Amino acid sequence: QGLQKEVQGQNMRDIIEEANRVAAVMRRSPGAVDVEISYKESKPERRIVVDRVRAAEFNLSVAQIAAAVRTAIDGDDSAKLREEGTEYPIRVQFASPYRDKVSDVENIIVGSIDGAPIYLKDVADVRYDLAPSKIDRKNRQRVVYVTANLASGAQMGNVSRQVDAALKKIEHVPGTTIGTGGFEQIMYESFQYMFSALFLAIALVYMLMGALFESFLTPFVIMFSLPQAMVGALLALLITGKSLSIVAMIGIIMLMGLVTKNAILLVDYTNTLRSRGKSRYEAILEAGPTRLRPILMTTLAMIGGMLPTALAVSRGAEMRSPMAIAVIGGLALSTLLTLIVIPVMYTIIDDLWQGLARRFYPPARAKEEMELAPVSGQALSSGSESEA
Numbered sequence: 001q002g003l004q005k006e007v008q009g010q011n012m013r014d015i016i017e018e019a020n021r022v023a024a025v026m027r028r029s030p031g032a033v034d035v036e037i038s039y040k041e042s043k044p045e046r047r048i049v050v051d052r053v054r055a056a057e058f059n060l061s062v063a064q065i066a067a068a069v070r071t072a073i074d075g076d077d078s079a080k081l082r083e084e085g086t087e088y089p090i091r092v093q094f095a096s097p098y099r100d101k102v103s104d105v106e107n108i109i110v111g112s113i114d115g116a117p118i119y120l121k122d123v124a125d126v127r128y129d130l131a132p133s134k135i136d137r138k139n140r141q142r143v144v145y146v147t148a149n150l151a152s153g154a155q156m157g158n159v160s161r162q163v164d165a166a167l168k169k170i171e172h173v174p175g176t177t178i179g180t181g182g183f184e185q186i187m188y189e190s191f192q193y194m195f196s197a198l199f200l201a202i203a204l205v206y207m208l209m210g211a212l213f214e215s216f217l218t219p220f221v222i223m224f225s226l227p228q229a230m231v232g233a234l235l236a237l238l239i240t241g242k243s244l245s246i247v248a249m250i251g252i253i254m255l256m257g258l259v260t261k262n263a264i265l266l267v268d269y270t271n272t273l274r275s276r277g278k279s280r281y282e283a284i285l286e287a288g289p290t291r292l293r294p295i296l297m298t299t300l301a302m303i304g305g306m307l308p309t310a311l312a313v314s315r316g317a318e319m320r321s322p323m324a325i326a327v328i329g330g331l332a333l334s335t336l337l338t339l340i341v342i343p344v345m346y347t348i349i350d351d352l353w354q355g356l357a358r359r360f361y362p363p364a365r366a367k368e369e370m371e372l373a374p375v376s377g378q379a380l381s382s383g384s385e386s387e388a
Contacts, residue, residue, distance in 0.1 A: 002149040003032060003160060004182030008141045009175050015039075018176040019144040025166045026146060031154030032163065038145035041130045046105055048124050055123040060111050065123060068110040073099050145181065155243045160184055187246075194249040201256040202226065209260070217349055218271070222263040224345045228337045229259040229330035236329020242322040251326030258327070259334040261298060263342045265291045270346065280350060284343045292339070299335045303328050 003026065007019040019037050026035045048069065050062050070076075075093030082088075098104055106121040120126070136143050150156060160180075167178060180188065202223070209219035233252050237244060269291050273283035309317055310324035 002034075002147060002182070003156065003163060003184055004148075004180070005146045005163075006138065006143050006179040006181045007146065008138065008143045008177050008179065009173075010141070011175060012142060014173045014176050015142060015144050018173040018178070019146050021170060021173070022146045022167065022178060025170060026148045026163055029159060029162050029166060031151045031159035032148040033151050034149040036147050038134075038136060038147070040134075044128060044130055046102060047127045047129045048105075048120070049127060050124045058111060058113055058118050058123060060118070060123060065110045065120070069105075069108055069120060072108045073105075147182070156184060156187060157243070190246050191249070194246060194253070198249070198253050198256065201253050205256055205260060209264070213268075217353060218267060221342065221345050221349050222260050222267055224341055225259050225263040225334050225338050226256060228341065229255040229334040232333025233326035233330040235333065236325045237322060239329075240325050242325055245322055247320060248322035248326045251323035252330070254323070254327055255330040255334075258302065259330060259338075262295045262335055262338040265295055266338065266342050267346060270343075280347065284346065288339055288343065295335060295338070299331050303331055 005022050005026070007015050007022060009015045009018070016037075016039055019039065023035050023037055026032045048065075050065055052062065055062065055065060071092070072094045075091040077089040077091040079090040079092065080087050081090055093099070094108070099108075106119065106126050108120045109117045110120050110123065111118040136145065150159060172178070206219050206223060209222055210216055213219060230252060233248070233255060234244070237248055242248065266287055270280075270283045270287040273286055274280060278286070306324040306327050308314065309320050310328055312318045312321045
């Protein structure tokens with residue numbers, strides 16, 4: 001696994017020059033080692049460049065010239081000899097004395113006019129060049145790959161950001177573009193999918209709790225436990241030196257469904273106590289100590305279940321370790337802060353709801369609404385009484 005940059009353009013020389021500049025940047029970047037360019041110069045060759053204007057004067061096309069040169073040097077085996085049921089290919093080509101030397105290429109006869117031969121040198125230029133060992137293409141354009149391995153302990157995301165920042169500071173060859181490929185591109189695409197899955201998980205959790213409590217405000221209060229879990233997961237990864245990988249993101253997505261259970265226990269029991277006639281203040285003070293034991297029991301059970309994976313005590317557990325560490329960190333911090341943050345947010349949201357009710361409803365209607373709906377005893381959940 002390593003970095004890969006894709007240099008594309010129309011002119012091969014420009015692409016190679018730009019690839020060398022990219023390779024120089026990657027060699028100077030900490031964490032990138034074994035930098036290589038996919039383009040390799042091979043054996044020397046003679047390149048025939050047809051002058052289309054001169055060829056047209058002799059009434060010759062590029063295809064005709066190419067076919068004549070290929071037949072003279074490589075031969076043509078389209079003719080067959082059949083004898084007693086056996087077929088033998090016949091290769092027709094110039095004799096060895098007329099095609100063994102490089103200088104003989106220019107003197108290949110590619111046609112005739114009025115009985116006079118037309119030589120290759122009359123309609124084309126034969127140039128000396130170095131042929132690439134292979135030509136890569138992507139999206140119908142030539143591409144040269146610049147690759148690098150990661151040094152021990154280096155993270156792909158960090159090294160990639162350093163390389164991209166350095167590439168923005170150098171002068172680029174006009175007509176070339178630099179793209180990302182390989183494992184680096186796969187990582188970026190996977191993280192995009194993971195963030196989409198994360199937002200979808202949050203939305204689904206909110207809708208599920210909204211259907212459970214038959215309220216829009218109660219799930220909103222409970223959702224404040226999610227930022228605490230994400231902070232705890234990131235802190236745990238930071239402390240243990242693990243990177244925010246795809247496996248760690250799976251653990252964070254798991255937290256979206258796990259950490260809300262603490263807030264649900266707390267808010268649901270608070271609503272139950274208020275439905276029994278207690279004030280909001282008394283209900284909050286009683287719900288915290290009462291629900292502390294089940295909250296701690298369920299949290300410690302999940303942390304204990306994740307601990308062997310986090311410690312990577314079994315074979316192959318190293319890959320799953322960041323997921324377990326993220327879950328443990330998120331559960332631990334969320335449990336500690338839920339007993340403080342959730343009652344505070346419960347009080348704030350309830351005060352805002354009552355303030356809006358008094359502002360937008362007449363006093364008589366507001367009183368009727370408070371008696372029927374959640375302002376007094378069920379301000380945050382109209383479905384808590386049935387739950388109790």
